[in-house]
Amino acid sequence: MGIEEYGGGQGPQADVLVVTTNDAPGYRVEKVIGEVFGLTVRSRHLGSQIGAGLKSLVGGELKGFTKTLVETRNQAMERLVEQARARGANGVLAFRFDVTEAADAGTEVCAYGTAVVLARE
Numbered sequence: 001m002g003i004e005e006y007g008g009g010q011g012p013q014a015d016v017l018v019v020t021t022n023d024a025p026g027y028r029v030e031k032v033i034g035e036v037f038g039l040t041v042r043s044r045h046l047g048s049q050i051g052a053g054l055k056s057l058v059g060g061e062l063k064g065f066t067k068t069l070v071e072t073r074n075q076a077m078e079r080l081v082e083q084a085r086a087r088g089a090n091g092v093l094a095f096r097f098d099v100t101e102a103a104d105a106g107t108e109v110c111a112y113g114t115a116v117v118l119a120r121e
Contacts, residue, residue: 008074016081017118018092026121033089033115038079042072043106069107073097076111089115 010018017024076097084092095113102108 008070008077010077010081014081016084016090016092018077018081018084018095018113020095022094024091024093024118027091027118028121029091029093029116030119031117033084033087033117035112036080036083036087036089036092036115037110037112038076038081038083039108039110040072040075040079041102041106041108042068069099069109072107072109073099073111076109080111080113084113084115087115089117091116091118 010016017027023029080092080095092113092115095111098110098112100108
């Protein structure tokens with residue numbers, strides 16, 4: 001997995017601006033639509049669990065888990081953007097991720113924020 005595969009987020013031409021801040025410099029909020037979220041739950045497969053168990057004996061990064069978490073976070077964010085777009089938003093403020101274990105079956109990732117309509121100042 002190359003360094004470019006460890007990240008996420010939006011490309012430069014995104015039609016829905018997603019920021020972790022409570023405002024977006026250069027924009028004003030014209031309308032607050034409300035909370036939006038994207039949720040996904042991923043199970044771990046046996047191979048990665050065995051590999052993680054062996055890796056825990058010697059230490060180091062669990063690359064299989066890292067790859068799965070990156071993919072999962074990206075999918076949750078894509079779903080958040082789809083929901084915001086469907087509700088008429090062109091921005092999401094106060095964007096966050098919440099990650100929890102889902103009943104020992106896998107990892108739940110929720111991307112959430114406040115959908116808004118932004119206008120350039």
